[in-house]
Amino acid sequence: MKLFTCQHCDQVLYFENVRCEKCGHRLGYLAETNVLSALEPAADAKDATPGQPGVWQALAARGKLFRFCANAAYHACNWLIPADAAESYCIACRHNRTVPDLTPADNVFAWRKLEMAKHRLFYTCSSCACHWPIVSTRRRMGWFSTSSPRRRRRPCPR
Ligand SMILES: [Zn+2]
Ligand SMILES: [Zn+2]
Numbered sequence: 001m002k003l004f005t006c007q008h009c010d011q012v013l014y015f016e017n018v019r020c021e022k023c024g025h026r027l028g029y030l031a032e033t034n035v036l037s038a039l040e041p042a043a044d045a046k047d048a049t050p051g052q053p054g055v056w057q058a059l060a061a062r063g064k065l066f067r068f069c070a071n072a073a074y075h076a077c078n079w080l081i082p083a084d085a086a087e088s089y090c091i092a093c094r095h096n097r098t099v100p101d102l103t104p105a106d107n108v109f110a111w112r113k114l115e116m117a118k119h120r121l122f123y124t125c126s127s128c129a130c131h132w133p134i135v136s137t138r139r140r141m142g143w144f145s146t147s148s149p150r151r152r153r154r155p156c157p158r
Helices: 068-073 107-126
Strands: 025-028 034-042 056-059 065-068 081-082
Touching: 025 056, 025 065, 025 081, 065 068, 068 107
Parallel strands: none
Antiparallel strands: 025 034, 034 056, 056 065, 065 081
């Protein structure tokens, strides 16, 4: 797992960090570019719509606006999605088929640990080019086409 650097103060950051220990900036992970980015409220961005709650400008992707995955509300995810995305979940959380009953506090704690491991899996798969373990909705529903060409995959170097 690589280390990241705060774009605001150069502090070393870890994959699961949600706030920079040195400058206090909120942090979010950009899956498309594999970058943990310092964030500033979109109200400070010149192209932001005033009063848009929960919208952030990433210092690692200036000019674009983001919001957190819905699972950030449970402190189970620090990944970002485009502010105008139709989805509520990031590319990793979008593949959850079952989430435990989050009423008991023990379940929330255990689920966070599971989510941490899953996000590391997605990070590792994207880093080694063996592709994310994505099962399409069509296949999950049992009506995938057998005539579609198989995707050619490069072997995982690990
Ligand atoms: Zn910082
Ligand atoms: Zn997520």
